[in-house]
Amino acid sequence: MRIRFHLALVALVLACTIGAAGKDAATHYKTIEAKHFTQAEGVELDPTFGDYFYAELRQELKKQKLADEVIGEGETVDDADAAQSLVISGTITEYNKGSVVKSAIIGFGVGSRSLKMDANLQRRSNQQNLGVVHVHVRVDPRWKPAVMAKFAAHQLVKEVKDESKKSAE
């Protein structure tokens, strides 16, 4: 009885592992290129923010293992891999630096520093649009904008992962 139970348990674990591997394979890319995000008119962010966000985004893409390789901006890709390669570009559409006074007096998220961005996912070979991701991040106004870049990159990659899973289905 006990042996049967153990065999069933092993079979269940194997089935789950194979299923998960199959799901990952469907959304796995050969290369991902992240581009520097542009800033829409009226967005007043430090120029260093763009570089830091770009670095964070690449770091997060590496961490999440969405692709075999995360390449830099403007790097070449073999023609054979181009169909399985993704390019992420985007625009920072809105930035509100928030208010420390409002945050301290009212609280409950009032006066938060906020950032909105749109990211486009494109297949490298034929420029096919694989989806658009909208990200909205809110942090404490006392924190540096670079901290916001960290959160934004994390959320963006999570959304990209979900979007690529959806498009694979």
Added chain:
Amino acid sequence: MPVQKLATSPKFWISDVIDRSANPQPELVMKARGGIFLDREPTVIVRQALEQSLKAANLLAAGENSADLVAKIYVFQFGLAQGSGFDFFGKVEFAAVVKNPKSGESVEVKAGGTSIAKTAMRKKSIEKNVQDDIEESLRDALRNFLRGQQLKDAVRDLTKDTAAATTAAPNP
């Protein structure tokens, strides 16, 4: 760092590496905790890394006279940049002016590399993390340069005449 496949296989020569960071202490990476310094100047490190990569791909000329393309490197940033404070943000940025000495034409190729590493409490760990961070960002910048579309286009444009002459010449 492996170099991309170029249309022709020109021999490069690094003529000069110039520091344009406007940093009065280029070897000082971090002031805090008594300071962390590089063992050599950034220009020396960049030159050595580029020469090693080109040599490994058999694209380094023996001398300036025998080179098909001569590159002059301008280093704009090498070391740590301002980050979130929770980590080390390594950044290497340089531009290369690639020149064909025969025709006199030149093209600018930009390259940049970034890396993020964890902070630490002990100075020994901080030194290790900073070193890893800078090495990673240098590797990233070299890769961006050697495998970039800009270099590919520059080589194609600058060696257009050489490639045409090679194809036009009759086989012996």
